[in-house]
Amino acid sequence: MHHSSNTIIKTSFFTLAAYCILTCFILLLGAFYIQPNSEEISLCQQNKDIGYYEGVIHMLLHTDGRYFTNILHAFNPVTFGYIHGYKLMPVCGIVVFGLTLFLLLLRFVTFETQSHLLLIIAVFIALFFTLSLNVITQFYQMAATFVYLWTWSFVFLWLACYTAMWQTERATIRLALFFATLICLFAALGNSEMFLILNTFLLLVISLFSIFRKRTVLQTLFISLFGLGCILFSVTAPGIAMRASRFKVEGVPLLNIHPFYNALADNYRVVSDLFFHPFTIAASIALYPTVSRLSFRVELPKKILNNWLLVITALILLAIAYAMTLAYYIPTQNNSGLPVRIFASTQPLIQSAAVLLYTFLIQHLLVCAPHFIGRNLSLVSAVAATMLLLGSVTYTPMNNLTHILSDYRSGKLQRFNDAFEKRYALLRKAAANNACYKKAVIPIVTEYPGSIHTGASADILPNRTYGFGNDAWESYFKVDEILLKGDTVCKFTILPNP
Amino acid sequence: MKRAFIIQLLYTAGFSLLLMLLFTAYQIIHQRSEYLISLRNYFKELETHNETKDSSCFTANIFSNIERDFEYNPELQMRLNDFKKDALHYPANVFLYINKHFRQRVARSFVIPKMEEKYLCVTLFHQPSNHFEIQLYFRTENNQMKLDSVSNLYKYFSYLDCLEQKLQKENNKVIAAH
Numbered sequence: 119m120h121h122s123s124n125t126i127i128k129t130s131f132f133t134l135a136a137y138c139i140l141t142c143f144i145l146l147l148g149a150f151y152i153q154p155n156s157e158e159i160s161l162c163q164q165n166k167d168i169g170y171y172e173g174v175i176h177m178l179l180h181t182d183g184r185y186f187t188n189i190l191h192a193f194n195p196v197t198f199g200y201i202h203g204y205k206l207m208p209v210c211g212i213v214v215f216g217l218t219l220f221l222l223l224l225r226f227v228t229f230e231t232q233s234h235l236l237l238i239i240a241v242f243i244a245l246f247f248t249l250s251l252n253v254i255t256q257f258y259q260m261a262a263t264f265v266y267l268w269t270w271s272f273v274f275l276w277l278a279c280y281t282a283m284w285q286t287e288r289a290t291i292r293l294a295l296f297f298a299t300l301i302c303l304f305a306a307l308g309n310s311e312m313f314l315i316l317n318t319f320l321l322l323v324i325s326l327f328s329i330f331r332k333r334t335v336l337q338t339l340f341i342s343l344f345g346l347g348c349i350l351f352s353v354t355a356p357g358i359a360m361r362a363s364r365f366k367v368e369g370v371p372l373l374n375i376h377p378f379y380n381a382l383a384d385n386y387r388v389v390s391d392l393f394f395h396p397f398t399i400a401a402s403i404a405l406y407p408t409v410s411r412l413s414f415r416v417e418l419p420k421k422i423l424n425n426w427l428l429v430i431t432a433l434i435l436l437a438i439a440y441a442m443t444l445a446y447y448i449p450t451q452n453n454s455g456l457p458v459r460i461f462a463s464t465q466p467l468i469q470s471a472a473v474l475l476y477t478f479l480i481q482h483l484l485v486c487a488p489h490f491i492g493r494n495l496s497l498v499s500a501v502a503a504t505m506l507l508l509g510s511v512t513y514t515p516m517n518n519l520t521h522i523l524s525d526y527r528s529g530k531l532q533r534f535n536d537a538f539e540k541r542y543a544l545l546r547k548a549a550a551n552n553a554c555y556k557k558a559v560i561p562i563v564t565e566y567p568g569s570i571h572t573g574a575s576a577d578i579l580p581n582r583t584y585g586f587g588n589d590a591w592e593s594y595f596k597v598d599e600i601l602l603k604g605d606t607v608c609k610f611t612i613l614p615n616p
Numbered sequence: 617m618k619r620a621f622i623i624q625l626l627y628t629a630g631f632s633l634l635l636m637l638l639f640t641a642y643q644i645i646h647q648r649s650e651y652l653i654s655l656r657n658y659f660k661e662l663e664t665h666n667e668t669k670d671s672s673c674f675t676a677n678i679f680s681n682i683e684r685d686f687e688y689n690p691e692l693q694m695r696l697n698d699f700k701k702d703a704l705h706y707p708a709n710v711f712l713y714i715n716k717h718f719r720q721r722v723a724r725s726f727v728i729p730k731m732e733e734k735y736l737c738v739t740l741f742h743q744p745s746n747h748f749e750i751q752l753y754f755r756t757e758n759n760q761m762k763l764d765s766v767s768n769l770y771k772y773f774s775y776l777d778c779l780e781q782k783l784q785k786e787n788n789k790v791i792a793a794h
Contacts, residue, residue, distance in 0.1 A: 554778035
């Protein structure tokens with residue numbers, strides 16, 4: 119009996135690993151066909167034209183207070199002229215995200231259970247991208263991932279450095295980790311206004327914890343003060359006022375009850391969708407044997423796993439997720455549909471809350487009916503893992519993987535990629551021309567695959583309609599004028615867009 | 617004891633240094649923001665001085681400031697005169713473009729503004745295929761901003777020549793097709 123139970127657990131383990139590998143494969147298949155949009159080209163080109171330093175300052179003056187995102191715009195393969203390097207960015211994003219989360223959680227679990235931790239993180243990430251409300255901004259669109267995905271990595275990293283600093287007894291290592299924490303905190307606070315709320319909460323928690331435990335008080339004080347400085351730097355940047363003024367709705371007072379209510383309603387919708395999604399339930403059940411095998415090297419998580427603190431932690435995570443979305447709802451006074459990209463940012467918190475609550479539920483079921491459930495738990499877990507694996511490529515509603523596969527099977531991804539490769543060839547040819555005024559006529563891209571691209575509005579529009587479109591691509595490829603086939607308006611019939 | 621003191625000192629020094637860097641960055645950005653506001657006001661004033669708010673007034677004001685730069689160069693003076701004649705629209709009049717950007721959202725091809733000696737310098741990066749920069753130098757006189765000089769305007773003239781050639785070529789094509 120014991121032998122067969124072990125075999126089932128192993129099967130479950132390998133089925134979950136297969137699910138993660140399959141998810142990764144499908145996501146990377148999509149990444150192979152992605153292409154930059156006009157805004158991204160414009161953001162990267164700016165740094166090539168006016169210099170990295172001036173580029174970052176320009177953005178802080180006119181666009182936003184996201185100083186570290188602007189630094190990332192200046193240092194990526196596209197800025198360095200390697201446009202195909204754009205396809206590598208999702209790979210970097212997922213690796214860094216997984217690695218930093220692993221580094222953080224590694225501070226809490228013992229060495230013996232590291233392989234279990236690795237599986238939990240892999241399933242968590244696979245589930246995250248399978249159910250992501252906006253996988254394009256979360257994974258494929260480089261400039262957006264700097265805001266919505268990479269910020270998480272910096273948050274994990276500064277917390278990992280801080281925890282390591284707390285745990286070490288060696289003074290010089292503690293000093294080095296102190297500076298590493300400051301640098302990572304600087305990065306985490308300069309990416310998105312939404313994360314200012316999360317980081318403020320975390321800084322408050324570490325400050326209270328440090329004072330309460332009387333450990334690393336000076337370092338924590340410095341870290342919190344520096345964090346406060348970064349927050350002030352970000353929110354007082356002139357660009358943030360410009361951004362807010364673009365969103366501002368005339369005649370509506372800033373402190374209005376509606377954004378709070380709208381945010382609550384949308385949060386409720388997203389949380390219930392994610393909580394009751396079959397994949398979340400299946401993953402939580404499938405992971406339970408692995409989660410229960412984790413052994414911790416700190417005392418607090420042990421207590422958390424064994425009582426109602428688990429539920430309280432989950433509720434705190436949901437409350438933070440709600441507070442984070444307010445950073446969007448209050449300035450925009452949003453009441454027009456669900457802003458999915460905002461919720462893609464809070465999804466790790468919602469997902470963590472779901473896993474904690476399901477773990478708590480399973481534990482209580484085990485207490486209520488220990489014999490029946492306990493005997494069959496490994497079998498249930500293996501079935502859940504198999505459902506997850508099979509469902510990832512077959513279950514359609516709210517599943518990014520099936521969307522990518524469908525676009526691939528219909529040839530949309532390939533045609534989209536080919537259209538862009540053709541565009542590059544034409545633009546390079548025009549740039550190599552000896553004429554003093556270089557002009558290129560390029561075909562219109564007819565199909566934009568919804569699984570990896572936001573669509574035609576993010577590309578060059580006919581007749582230089584709006585936006586970064588033509589100007590950005592012209593600057594990047596050193597061509598004076600780009601016309602789409604059929605354009606009747608040329609560059610100097612209208613004044614360029616600001 | 618001594619080692620512990622040195623480490624404490626390093627904590628304090630490192631933290632202070634980082635905080636100072638942050639504050640310096642803050643100062644630089646806010647200083648630039650102030651320059652930008654005064655430039656905006658200047659461009660606004662140029663337009664409102666004219667009752668009809670015609671763009672030619674705006675250009676006339678600009679040219680009165682930069683004419684002396686070309687005083688000793690007859691060829692450039694001639695070009696400037698030509699430039700003034702049909703300078704009611706962009707691209708013939710680059711200043712309209714600059715004005716639009718200062719009044720609205722600033723394009724990503726601008727570096728604005730920084731102090732060079734006593735002048736406020738605005739740089740515009742132009743023509744993608746043959747990159748060149750136009751620099752506008754402003755100075756403050758009696759609390760009022762004035763455009764002092766423009767560098768590389770002659771490069772802009774050759775850019776216009778090139779545009780003219782291109783338009784001519786396209787016109788010829790249309791004539792030939794008919």
